[in-house]
Amino acid sequence: MKLFSQVNDRQFEYDYLDNNGDQHVLTGGKRLDYDLVSLGEGRYSLIKNGSAFLIHLVRQDDTYHVHIRGAYFTVQVEDERQRRLKELVKTSRSGPSEQVIKAPIPGLVLKITVQSGASVTKGEALLILEAMKMENIIKAPCACKVTEIFVKEKEAVQQNQPLIKLISAE
């Protein structure tokens, strides 16, 4: 079985073999020597080709959150079947893409700096959210057009509450 592991923009490929209980993992055709032991509470002691690591690994839906020596990664693992499915979906999609900006943190909407229908450039301020006593500026992730605003100024919002809908400028 082929497995694809995506970390940020990079992708790693592994082969998993099970010959009647003799299970192993290969990468680039070479067999990996490994030992992963659970220490409880999402902590693992990994020895991989002789190198030792403490791994913090938590699964959330289809994403693994991984901490190693102070570095943090999000990882997606797919096998061949899952991958083909996903690519099918991707290619069938077309036209400008819609995106809903959600509140990254709970807080108070201090100011909305755009209006519905406005075109904004990448990085342009959309609204100011106050939380933990600081003003946090929510910016446009790409050049796009504002299609809908879901909140009002002075409104308290929960985490992940939709704030603004955008449509990408072609």
Add this chain to the structure above:
Amino acid sequence: MKLFSQVNDRQFEYDYLDNNGDQHVLTGGKRLDYDLVSLGEGRYSLIKNGSAFLIHLVRQDDTYHVHIRGAYFTVQVEDERQRRLKELVKTSRSGPSEQVIKAPIPGLVLKITVQSGASVTKGEALLILEAMKMENIIKAPCACKVTEIFVKEKEAVQQNQPLIKLISAE
């Protein structure tokens, strides 16, 4: 409801009152002002008459193991009914009492220094148990007679495995 709390040799008495949901605890007729909040994993933040404590509290059968500021206590709590029952059992018991000495730790029986039938004084060595590279001497808890020996020298024993049966000397 009366509650008796036994810590080592000392006993504390409390009254628990519930007047239609207005619950409180009294001691010596005085109402106690308290707030016990669980922090998870057996940890509690207690404020009692204004004093603050971090309490570690674990229940094992009918005993509470309590740690406070580096001090360790075992506590037994009984209500009046339980108490009367226990006293009944106590007074009905008679004659010399039997006692089984169990291994306090897993280890290796290095030497047995008494024989079945022997009379021993309080504190006299019964056997030597090796564990964690040290010799641990198991001593007689009171003046008594050895009635049975369950283990042999050089035998590995588990924690709480019976070692020796004693009968108290009247």
Add this chain to the structure above:
Amino acid sequence: MFKKILVANRGEIAIRIMRTCREMGIKSVAVFSDIDRSSPFVYHADEACALGGTTSQESYLQWQKIISIARRSGAGAIHPGYGFLSENAAFAEAVQKSGLVFIGPPPEAIRLMGNKTAARKLMINHGVPTVPGTEDAIENVDEARKIALEIGYPILIKAAAGGGGKGMRLVENDAQFEEAMISAGREAGAAFGDATVYIEKFVEEPRHIEFQILADNHGRTVHLGERECSIQRRHQKVVEEAPSSLLDKKLRHEMGQAAVKAAEACGYRGAGTIEFLVDKHRRFYFLEMNTRLQVEHPVTEWVTGLDLVAEQIRIAAGLPMTPEQNIEQFWGHAVECRLYAENPKNDFAPSPGKILFLKSADGPGIREDSGITQGSEISLYYDPLISKLIAWGSDRGQAIRRMLRALREYEILGIHTTIPFLIRVMENRDFNRGTFTTKFIEEHRNELFRQDESLAEVAAFSAVLQELKEKNRVVFKNGGNGRLKTSNWKVIHRKKALRTR
């Protein structure tokens, strides 16, 4: 000496103060909001009393309530920590009027140094160098704009009542001026209840270097040397150290003398900090005075061997301070990193949540001043500072290497923290060389926010193994596996080994 002290603060600094109280044989009283009932500082105290409320306004800023709790508890003094009421002159006054001791400077000194323009004037009068700018607060935008043009850009807009970067804006040119002044005023108004601002020349290649001051009631005012706090993000200190890699003996002596002069000018008592900017020509300017204990006080403690909280308490009780003279030589080098519950990958957005696992770093040369434990809830209501790591080394290099080691060892799950970002700072070449300014983070943005790719493959592989494990478990359940037998065998083997030893 006081028998009991009320600590009018929360989190790590409350615990820090209570620890010194315990070591001095003084009982401590905690006050806490509803949100903080389960916070560790509550059980670190000898006594605790509910304030009620959730926001700061409803709880830690309720001074009448706090003073009445202090009186009821029989406390002899109130320690305000930093933030909240620590630089509130009216509170200090009310504490004194109630017959208690305020552990901090006289209210007049707070008032004088709290008003940035008044402080500036005082410094100019006493010959302490200051940055060119307006001496009075400005409200009219057009007038302000004219002055800014006179001083010459870049300029800084600052809140007259402020501190800690709130209500502060850097303006690079005339076009940015108006919006910056309005937003600074708004932020200042919200934070301090006073929207007035003033204007200052922006210092070239500035380094933030501050001097720790102690003054007692026996006529002695000394400095305990400097701390460098140039590593700042949005004017918030992130990394601090003592000594500064910039100062030599001569400059330390000169700045120290100026700091002592500044403290004497306002009739200071207790522990305080004189903040300076040092420019690329090694000229120094008085920036402001913080009339309280600083977040970064532990680095000074480590290189001087003093307990600054103990000194504050001693001085407040009328006793002479411990150090007999200015401290211009240090024992080694100390670095502090502030751990915030923020996500550096998401522009340092607050990251509230529950701490699911916590194992802090230990070992040689590491101190931690923490406000949390496993199980703690980090709320959105208060400052996101959760802990401070301090590393000591016989020289700066060793201190940094130890800090790096500690940051990588630190285990905290459930929330995001600034640890990955702090690791980048400690690894940075310019930081290690000591060649940086307060613009360090801005200038090294690309490098500091780069993902560490060296462990990406390990992360990818771990996730694959876990995925396989989860899938296999299902298969094994139906098909049966040999694991149980293996472990049984191991137990027998171990027993045998014990027997034949």
Add this chain to the structure above:
Amino acid sequence: MFKKILVANRGEIAIRIMRTCREMGIKSVAVFSDIDRSSPFVYHADEACALGGTTSQESYLQWQKIISIARRSGAGAIHPGYGFLSENAAFAEAVQKSGLVFIGPPPEAIRLMGNKTAARKLMINHGVPTVPGTEDAIENVDEARKIALEIGYPILIKAAAGGGGKGMRLVENDAQFEEAMISAGREAGAAFGDATVYIEKFVEEPRHIEFQILADNHGRTVHLGERECSIQRRHQKVVEEAPSSLLDKKLRHEMGQAAVKAAEACGYRGAGTIEFLVDKHRRFYFLEMNTRLQVEHPVTEWVTGLDLVAEQIRIAAGLPMTPEQNIEQFWGHAVECRLYAENPKNDFAPSPGKILFLKSADGPGIREDSGITQGSEISLYYDPLISKLIAWGSDRGQAIRRMLRALREYEILGIHTTIPFLIRVMENRDFNRGTFTTKFIEEHRNELFRQDESLAEVAAFSAVLQELKEKNRVVFKNGGNGRLKTSNWKVIHRKKALRTR
């Protein structure tokens, strides 16, 4: 400098060594038994390799295996830590023969100082004072008994190959002699594979004071001052400190010179310790030399500012050591407490088990060298030392007060530890006055094992509340309760508060 070092040890000392490696940019290799696969020291290393086995014999004492792993891993040196192979001359020799560097003294020095009678003779020849007694090992009980009578009781029986209190017996009178000699021989045989013992005069009101030595290959041998380790239980150190409260400048200088002479006499290299007994007349006697890093090295590190593991590595690599001269003046005072997985209420019986919760102490002046985390299993197979707490203060009093504070804050659940006992030691009046001998624990038995009754009522009350809670929960389940409503109300209230801020 070495690029990679194999650490032939486990637990806290393995982590301690790996940390210095990391700070020096050297990769570390862990070796581990089956029991230790999940131990923290495995993931503190850069590389890890299984030794197999469960007992020490089957794992950490398998030197051929360890040397071959070191060679395969590309390590340039092996650090033995303390215990296990650290004082095994044959191992040191085998390491050298395999082309690797043994981080420790030359095998000849280990051999010489490892044989207590040979070491004694060497000291006598070099004019270092020793305790009166037999110079050769004794096997015949009757002969030994005659010598004991000649020297005069009380006498000590000691294992010729031993150390750490194993195979040691104090004999107060002739009647106890025979049994003591037999049991000492048996224990020595089991522990060291050598049952021979010797006899020594028992020193009156002895204090255990040892000197840290460093010797490099550039002709320099220095001492780094003393540690006092008089607080012992069954000849096992429990509490250590630097400096000693007994020594003055003159005695420190004299003993330091003797220590340097002792190290030079055996051609010593690296870090070592000369142990002395000091009697009530302030006369000192050479006791033995430990030819390795000591458990208690952190107290010396704190008061000298040195990293002793780094010095060991530097010297082993042929570089000169850092200190340029004997260190006879210290920076403050440091105390170490050893935390054992033992139950002091049950005669210090081992307390194996799983650590269910762990939150160690932090804050000013506290260092911890720990070998465990939450979730760790403490097995019966190895030494029960789980962690070391070290406290620093500007004077002895402050160091002790900080230690006391840290011991009370330390949270560890799932096993018994020596913490309650250590608290009693830190509280003890004679300990605080510095008036104690190696018989301290014996003499203060009643006080040290007394239960702290001040918190008994709080414990009783907590248990009652918990009991009521459990009983009530059942009632509430059937009857319904108002709690849910309350907390809903609170959420609404909080939202409102946020809005109106």
